[in-house]
Amino acid sequence: MPRNLYDCTATELATQPVEHLPHDTPPSDAAAWLDTNGYDAAPVYRGDDPVGFVHIDDITTDTNGDALNDHLTPLTIDHLISGDAAFTTVLSALIETPFYFLGGHNNVSGILTRADLNTAPARIYLFDRITYLEEHLRELILSEAPDWKDTPITRDELEAIEDRHADAQAANVALDEIHYAQFSTLATVVTSVEACWQTCGFTTKGAADTALHEITDLRNDVAHANLLVENTESNEFLSSGRTTENLYTTLETIHDVLTNLQNAGYDPGTTSESPV
Known part of the structure; x- marks a missing residue:
């Protein structure tokens, strides 16, 4: 019989846990934080609830404003991937979009990027x-x-x-x-x-x-x-x-x-x- 092959899911590839930004973070501070940590994107929370995410291309250290609300992208199904997604599914998804979030119980449990394919x-x-x-x-x-x-x-x-x-x-x-x-x-x-x-x-x-x-x-x-x-x-x-x-x-x-x-x-x- 053929031998069993190693399976790899989105959960195993994703970076966990995920650091997040409070919704009232000044955009310039958020941009600097993303740059310092080498992150392309991060979820934004209001209290204990994720309300969206910001991408480094959408904000800069010169961005005006008192909060991130004007720079948020809603965290919709288009930006989420199942933790059980197989390796080939992950590859196919990352061709179209460079990153995805994994959802947990009322929180973002992981972030999956193309760079995670090098792990x-x-x-x-x-x-x-x-x-x-x-x-x-x-x-x-x-x-x-x-x-x-x-x-x-x-x-x-x-x-x-x-x-x-x-x-x-x-x-x-x-x-x-x-x-x-x-x-x-x-x-x-x-x-x-x-x-x-x-x-x-x-x-x-x-x-x-x-x-x-x-x-x-x-x-x-x-x-x-x-x-x-x-x-x-x-x-x-x-x-x-x-x-x-x-x-x-x-x-x-x-x-x-x-x-x-x-x-x-x-x-x-x-x-x-x-x-x-």
């Missing part, structure tokens, strides 16, 4: 899916590309695989050599063998190469604790750095390839040799 729960979620994909790709290669060493893999890559395999043999825990190949090597093999990239659901070698390259880059950033979302200000097509939308698209590709491989019968959970 540990997101890394664990993504690493689990990418590792699971690696397991499926190895099963595919063993079946469809038994001569995978003849594909355009560098001599250094092959020697590294053989060294890791030899260490495993010495410890009497060895699997097939393909299990000691890195994700980038698996991607090279898959894009070099038509039966492999077609089974993954790609219509051309170029499409397979582009998609697997993006997954490889994401895998490396996850593994080395680099930023997963490098641009939290924009999702425009020509934006510099990985955006929330880029991350969503790459994760969607991972899910699609996993589905295609499972439908084709390449499920590492059903074989005895594959690692758990």
